[in-house]
Structure formats: C-alpha cells, structure tokens
Amino acid sequence: MDWKPDRTDKKPIYKQIAEYIEHGISSGQFPADSVLPSERTLAKELNVNRSTIVSAYEELQSLGIVERKKGSGTRVSTDIWGISHKRIPNWGRYVEDGSFLPNLPLVQRIRSEIQKNDLVNLASGELSPELMPDNHFKNILATQSFIGSLGYDHPQGNDELRKTLVSHVKENKHIKTDTSSILITSGAQQALHLIVECLLKPGDAVAIEDPSYTYSLPLFQSAGLRTFLLPVDKNGANPEDLLLLHKKHRIRMVFLNPDYQNPTGTILSLSRRKKFLEISTEYGIPIIEDDPYSLTSYNNEVNPTLKSLDENGNVLYISSLSKIVASGLRIGWIIGPPQVIQRLADAKQQVDFGHSVFPQWIANEFLGSEYFNSHINMIRKQLKLRRDELVLSLKEIMGEQVDFLTPEGGIHLWCKVNPTINEHKLLEESIKNGVAFVPGSILGSNKGFIRFTYGRGQLDLIRKGIVRFAESFNHLKQDR
Structure with missing residues (x-):
C-alpha cells in the first residue's frame, strides 16, 4: 500500500484510513467480498496503533461498507451496491466537510x-424577557390592523419600515440616509454574514477588534479570510494599529463596535473615530460599524456614530432592535451606498426571498409610536x-x-x-x-x-x- 496518512492533517488518522479504504472500494481497488488486511498487518504497514485500525474498520462497518466476523477478519460487503443493501451516507463526514464552520x-x-x-x-x-415590550406589542396587535400584502415584500425590506428607519436614525443617530440605502436583515449577524460573503473573497485580510464578539464568529474562517487583531484599550481600538496592519497585510475591511463594545463595554473616543475615518478615506478601507448598544447610554447622551461623521460613504452601518427591544423580533438593518445595498439585497433574496412580513410590520408600528422613547x-x-x-x-x-x-x-x-x-x-x-x-x-x-x-x-x-x-x-x- 503506497498510501500513508497525513499526520499534519487535523483530521483524525483513523478517519483518513477509513476514507482511503472507502475510496478504494468505490474505485474497485478493494472488490466486493475481498478480505481487507488484518488489523495488525495494516497497523504495521501504516505505522499506527492497532486501535487506530480498529476504529477505522468500525467506522466502515457502521456505514455498511464492510462486514466483520471474529476469526474471519474484515471483508468488503458483497451487497454494497445491491438492491437489498441500504447504504447509509457518512453523515459524520458531511458534517465535517461543509464549508460553513460550526461554532466552537x-x-x-x-x-x-x-x-x-x-x-x-x-x-x-440579550435582554431579560421582563425588559422586552410585551405589553406594547400586545397593544399594537389589539388596536392596529395589518394592511400590507402577504406576498413577497421588497428585496430591501418593507418600504414603510425603511421610511420609519430613515426618521429613526436621523433623530437618534444623526445619520442622513434614504430608503434606497437601507436593507432590512434578520438581525445584525445576518448583516455581517451578507457583507462577508458578498463583498470579500477568500484570502482577503480584515481587521477585527481584540477582544470582540466578531472574534468568536466562524464566518470569517468559513469565508477563507485572514483576520488580524486590533487590541482594545479603555478608549477602544487604536487607529494607529490599523495603519501598521494595512502596511503589512493590505487590509480590505475593518470591523468596529464603537459604543459599549462587546465584550469590554468601552467607548471608542471621538479622536479615534475621526482618525479611523481619515485612514479609511486615505487608503480606501471600508469600515463596518456595528452599533447595537449606543441608545442604551446611561447618561441619555448618544455618541456620534462613525456613519454620522462619514462624509465620503466609507462606512457600512449595522444596527438592530435585538439588544434594545427584543432579540426574537429579528429586525436589523444595513445602511450604505445603494449599489452595495442592492448587491446584499440580491444575496439575501437568494437565501430567504426577503424578510418576513409580520416582524417588519410590528417593528414599524413600534418604532413609529410613542412607546419607543x-x-x-x-x-x-x-x-x-x-x-x-x-x-x-x-x-x-x-x-x-x-x-x-x-x-x-x-x-x-x-x-x-x-x-x-x-x-x-x-x-x-x-x-x-x-x-x-x-x-x-x-x-x-x-x-x-x-x-x-x-x-x-x-x-x-x-x-x-x-x-x-x-x-x-x-x-x-x-x-x-
């Protein structure tokens, strides 16, 4: 046997052996009813422990590919392609081989x-259930009549909700925008996923805060991106660190959570906000501003968002109702240049044909009501x-x-x-x-x-x- 397992591979040795033998059976190298090498012989040939071969053969047996009998060894199933034999997919391998990585x-x-x-x-x-506006929602459901269509909505999200958001971000975040620049998403996490999948390619370098919520997300690795870290101190991430990273790695995008950052709770200082924007403008690096918490300010003063300071359209702004209203409502949004929003909306439509009608309706009624403030x-x-x-x-x-x-x-x-x-x-x-x-x-x-x-x-x-x-x-x- 010329083949040898790759000991540098993260995949367990026994799985590599099982996959090699399964491929050999499929290609005819190991014909039906043929006897496979004994556990001791194959262990010696591949320079592995006998227990490793036992695990490999047991995996093949669980799939119905081989038959094992004490005293007779391990034999390739005689009915592996026959009508009577029900072959089970190797779901474990499918789970491991998928390109979208699981959570830790x-x-x-x-x-x-x-x-x-x-x-x-x-x-x-998330918020405690007792902090969610259940009674307000019940009142909306009891007193307001749903007038919208039950068909697919606009690819960028319900037009009335986007109009309400235009007013909302202007009043509360000092962001000037219009409905063509807004995409409704299923929370901020879907917004991040769409941005990564649609605007970046494998091998691109991105900068994320350290520590940060995005540090925990496998979506960057799933997309084949190279992530580089911006250490967070009491004043947030340091823009000078971004400059150093960009000179070494040509950063394509930077992800920032400026207000009450997750997990540190820090606030990105105004001077650093302005410096990040200067760097973004000078080098053409898009900034992804994730802003779930700014309205929770305990002194009732909302800091200027990066997007409100952005004069050149360099910032893609993400926010949602998950952290301030209800996580289960699944209403988030992206604000950015119309051509970017249209690209992301097209991708979202491929995944779910646009956002659900009823959460958008309730969110619109709530945001536009006296209840919100x-x-x-x-x-x-x-x-x-x-x-x-x-x-x-x-x-x-x-x-x-x-x-x-x-x-x-x-x-x-x-x-x-x-x-x-x-x-x-x-x-x-x-x-x-x-x-x-x-x-x-x-x-x-x-x-x-x-x-x-x-x-x-x-x-x-x-x-x-x-x-x-x-x-x-x-x-x-x-x-x-």
Missing part, C-alpha cells in the same frame, strides 16, 4: 446549558440598575480577585481574573454550581478574562450568580 464547542456548550431554568444566566447577549428610557434605567448590582456584587464578594472597567452603557462587563486559573474548568465548575458566563478566550486572544452579561440576568438573581461564581472560583484556587 464551548459556545455550543454554553448555549445548551443556559436553557436550564435553574441556571443564573450571565452569559446570553418611553421604552428606551426604561431600558436605560433598568440596565443601569443591573450594572450597579453586578459591580457592587463583584466588589463585595470577589474584592481584589477581579478587576474591571465600569461600562456606561450596553449590557456587558469585561472582568479580569487570575490568568493561571483554567477558564474552561472555571466555567464547568460554575455551571455545576448554577451560573453561566462567557470565558474570555472565546472573545479574545488574552488569557484571564471573562464576560458577565447583565442585560439577560434578572436583577434579583445577579448577586446570587456572583456568589455561585465566587464559590466556584475559590474552589478551583484551593485545588491548584
């Missing part, structure tokens, strides 16, 4: 655990109460064992802990103890950080969650 196992683990009712959820990046005022007050409770609990219970900057808006607190403690073990211990958070390694490159999200946690459970976290933390400290 740790992310999947957290999402699975937070469904449990007895867990204090300081992990989910009162709701935002309520959100600001309630989130500040939750932040204060989290900060006080951390100071009183954890003391000098943690360090953090107190955010002035948003829903996240980025907390520095002892970097020698294994954050994965800390998460597992905390989940056992009834509290969930997000380990920093999911969101950034530095060790010794965790993210607490207080927007999702109920006010009366935040302290209980920190007590449980502290117990888990101290337990691990004692075991070291």
